[in-house]
Amino acid sequence: MAETREPVLQIEDLSVAYVTNTGLVHAVSDVNLTVHRGEIVGLVGESGSGKSTMAYTIMRLLRADAVVTKGRVRVLGQDVYALSEKELRAFRWSKMSMVFQSAMSALNPVMTVETQIVDTILAHRRDLSRQAARERAKELLDLVRIDRKHLQSYPHELSGGMRQRVVIAIAIALNPALVIMDEPTTALDVVVQRSILDEIRRIQEQVGFAILFVSHDFSLVAELASRVAIMYAGRIVELTPSHLLNLSERHHPYTEGLLKAIPQLTADEVTIQGIGGYPPDLQDLPPGCAFHPRCPYAVDVCRRVRPAQVRGGEKVLECHLFHEAEVKAHV
């Protein structure tokens, strides 16, 4: 799919914090990320990385106790947090939408598939007629390759894979420019997961929307996305083209750790290596680089000073071990 350079999502210097009884929890800090039209960008991270908070921040779906403390989120040039409630409702779903983690909790168990699609369409586009919405529902099921008879089915009557495809159909109902997918395949079996990913690729090629694919699974993301951002303790520590995501390239120590932690499916002797230590406690981050307690290459400066962001073409890196020239050479 040819990607034009027009940005559909621009995250600029974004910081998000949760207000808790024990202090501010900095879930996202100083994030810069751009997604262009028709592009698939992956966002990878583990617990405490802030990736889900990011996804919800873009959609302006944060909980009441979360606040954007800095920065901007622009979708198609529009500052999402500058919209009024009414404008937001029209903006959401027609410009950007979301596929949530668990289809079973994203779908209303007491409404048929058709009703859910139609209701979603009409909620965000009050100018459309019910008839038009129904027509669109049929088109959508065709697009995700579900038999039209299932318009009258209830979610529990569908298999896990089908439910997830319904959720995807609802997400693209109004032809948004950006679809955020938050771990859309986590709850699915491995074979169904693969077929859903194939479906996502096929539909994306056909319709042309951009995807921000959030996941903890590196291998999944690398197959689908053209660029991958790796998050740790609320920051993007590396942004790299996915074809460079292998151990023969030099990466941020965390990325390297993740790559080494995935067991390869091979008949040869397999070695895997975890990353020592524990996931970061966002309420109690260490000074300097948040990753240094677990970094096998940490040096003195890592423990004192937070690394600056270095950018070079398609790559972004936050690590003291890399000189600017090195990063820029990797284009």
Add this chain to the structure above:
Amino acid sequence: MSDALATAQATALVDVRDLVVRFPIGRGRFIRPVDHVSFSLQPGEVLSLVGESGSGKSTIGKALVRMIEPSEGEIWVAGRDVAHIRGRELKAYRKDAQMVFQDPFGSLNPTRTIEQHLVFPVRKYRREGQGRVSDLIDELLAKVGLTPVSETRRKYPHELSGGQRQRVAIARALAVNPKFIVADEPISMLDVSIRAGILKLMNELREEMNIAFLYITHDLASARYIGNRIMVLYGGKVMETAPSPELIRRPAHPYTRLLFAATPGTRHQGPLPETSNRPPNLLEDRVGCPFADRCPLVSDVCRSQEPPLAEVAPGHYAACHHPG
């Protein structure tokens, strides 16, 4: 049956024969989540049980530790059939077989400290005096890598991370000095960077203490990493079983090849080798191969006759009319 297989059964720590588990689903009908499964486990061996939901893998694990009672079949552990034991015999069996669960957040009691989780099994099965109990708890926690031990002991589960909780669960299983442990998807809910640590811990324990593991998973890659042998399940039946490297090098069953293609990281090109995505039929009255509905190599005999588990290479068995 080959000599090798017979010998293996004779010396096995665990020998499961023709295990069947049936559940009623109303109106006089039954499903068979486990349908005539046989396998054996040698002391200190790791057998990886691979399958998706509906394959019966978790049910087999639960039957093996007697969380549920099998409907038919025999489970021979260290010379006696535990399939239908009750009462005191069953309580005694608890010393031999333990389980580690999938969800690190649900497998520990939120109102009890780590210490309190370990006291009961240690005291009950090791019959030690008061002082020794405390030392044994320290030993267990150190063995699973939860140092500093004195700090960890007093913590509550919510103060630990997912990986740490799973280590506590393993320590609890070790507390009774079991002969084997059933690990039901022990890493699937953990962060990727933490998983390797847990797998390595299990490997160490296997070597040091000669504990056998039944490792249940849906992920072929980790099954390969930790398992000496892999057994692939579908619809309650064994589709293929072989030593791990052999299974990965030459998968004989179409379902195994489907799992391969679907596993992330294998960079499989093209469509998946399946003809439909219907879940397996677990009803008791089904005929033929359970995979027939989805198999790209299906033929008439597949739908009418259930293929037996036959040797396709030394130590390598597949239940297929058209093995690859």
Add this chain to the structure above:
Amino acid sequence: MTVAAIDVADQRAKRASRRRNSALRQFFRNPKALAGVVLFGMFLVVAIFAPAIAPYNPTSTAFGMLQPPSHEHWFGTTSLGQDVFSQFIWGTRTTLIVGVGAGLLSTVIAILIGVTAGYVGGVVDSILNALCNIFLVMPGLALLIIIESYVHNTTPYMNGLIIALTGWAWGARVMRSMAMTIASRDYIAAARLSGMSTFRIILFEIVPNMTSVIASNVMYACLAAVLAESGLAYLGFENVASTSWGTMLYWATQNSALMSGAWWWFVPPGLGIALLGTSFALMNFGIDQVTNPRLRTSRRRRQVEKLLRELRAQNGEVKADGRDARTGASD
């Protein structure tokens, strides 16, 4: 105040408060719970020190009849010449013993029956559940009245016993549901696998996880018991020589206190019942809020949020009142 400054202050507060945040302390910090505890505490003190506080013998008819409140008789006198204040003080003791005693007893029965039914399941569950349903369906007050008419002239304590023995069913239902949920957790399976007996599992693994439900049930049961006992006494189904608030109301009605304007006779016991009941309800609120963090409100949190909102408004992103403030692409 900048975000950074809030942050530093929070770090300090957080280190201090981490030690203090046990459930009990949070309970006492909750304003409603505190009010309830204080109110209940007052009644408790009165009940314990009744002999020291009450100026006269409550049954003594030595005083002037139907006297309004005065210096010698704070709550006036009855039509028989008894001191209402002394009656009220001694009545506190009776009502409290009956109310709290019956509440506790009823909760214990509910736990025994409910948890056993929920955890053991099978035939035992069916039998206990049926028993529970029978007691649920029976109209409580009518049943009590029928029992009373057989037993005749019960003391308040006997009434309390009968109330407890007939009023456990609702609590048992709740306990059963909760026990069933807990029984499905993996740590219960693990407890069974470590050879623990059913009795030990119920007592040490299940019940400790139900403390909030149990505490809540105790409050509710005590409230119901107080009202039931007072109601029975008021209707005359209690030994009329006893000194409970309900009996006071009975006598007040018998002697047409309302009509003769002797408000001092029935207002204190009536208010006493209402206030005691309210104290239980308030403590119940507190328990709810502590156990369900989402119900918790925090004054400090609201302050911080307000501050952050103002900060963002200053930076020209969103107006503090959230109304239309499209800044668009102009900045």
